[in-house]
Amino acid sequence: MPQPFVVAVVVTYEPDFPGLLLQLQTLRPQVQRIIIVDNASRVAVEGWCAREVPEVDECLRLPCNEGIGFAQNRGIESARRQGATHVLLMDQDSVPEADMVAKLLRALRSRPDVAAAGPYHVDPRQPISHSPFVWLHGLRFHRLSCEAASRIHVVDHLIASGCLIPLAVLEQVGMMREDFFIDFVDVEWSLRARAASLHLLGVCEARMRHSLGGPPIAFMGRSFLAYSPQRHYFQVRNAILLYRQSWVPKRWALASSWRLLLKIGFNCIAGNSRWQHFKMTVRGLWHGCRGRVGPL
Known part of the structure; x- marks a missing residue:
């Protein structure tokens, strides 16, 4: 198989710079390139990148806030022009563990019919952590256990942050829906991928801190x-x-x-x-x- 060329697409909006810097420094050894797409923040994210963050290869500032799907698609388009084989979508408030991308790549290689792989994400503000992976049984979503760290689940949907997607899958399934603006963009894409007879993998051993809401x-x-x-x-x-x-x-x-x-x-x-x-x-x-x- 060809050597993977992973480009991280990080979408920002009024970011917390110390937290974003920690994310970028953790991502840098794991991916080939990092692209920031800023959704018209009032702060100058591109200036901050140029001065303080050599980890960033490209910073795109959108003229107005067009929503998460629009920003993700602009980053994906840039990643495609740069020869990416995979894109890693990231929110600004997510911090991956040092080997997260390698474990997601390994999961993608485990079977041919996979649209994307996502990590086990934990919200540090929650005193009790529950598995973020769910599957629909009957009329209820049931949580899938990650007590065995090596477990890889076929899941109902994945959140966008931490989601590793092959570019070939995006050609088949299509890009993110832009007119939703925010919320359910990742769920809609997940269901579209499943409608194309592809699976989504939740990788228990790939870990990431992520704040929801x-x-x-x-x-x-x-x-x-x-x-x-x-x-x-x-x-x-x-x-x-x-x-x-x-x-x-x-x-x-x-x-x-x-x-x-x-x-x-x-x-x-x-x-x-x-x-x-x-x-x-x-x-x-x-x-x-x-x-x-x-x-x-």
């Missing part, structure tokens, strides 16, 4: 993921848009809608700005039914 909500002695009202708008709207696709299994749409209802209902009851959460949820539902896309 905002600061967790403490409730009855436990902490739960929290999102802003604006993010709930996109989650509801894009979920509705996704459920309307003919290639999305109805069983999957039912299970996903119930899961999303529980999560947003919890935030409307136990979170801050409850009325704003409710209003943005209803707005997202209305716009999803009307087929509205793009930014809020």
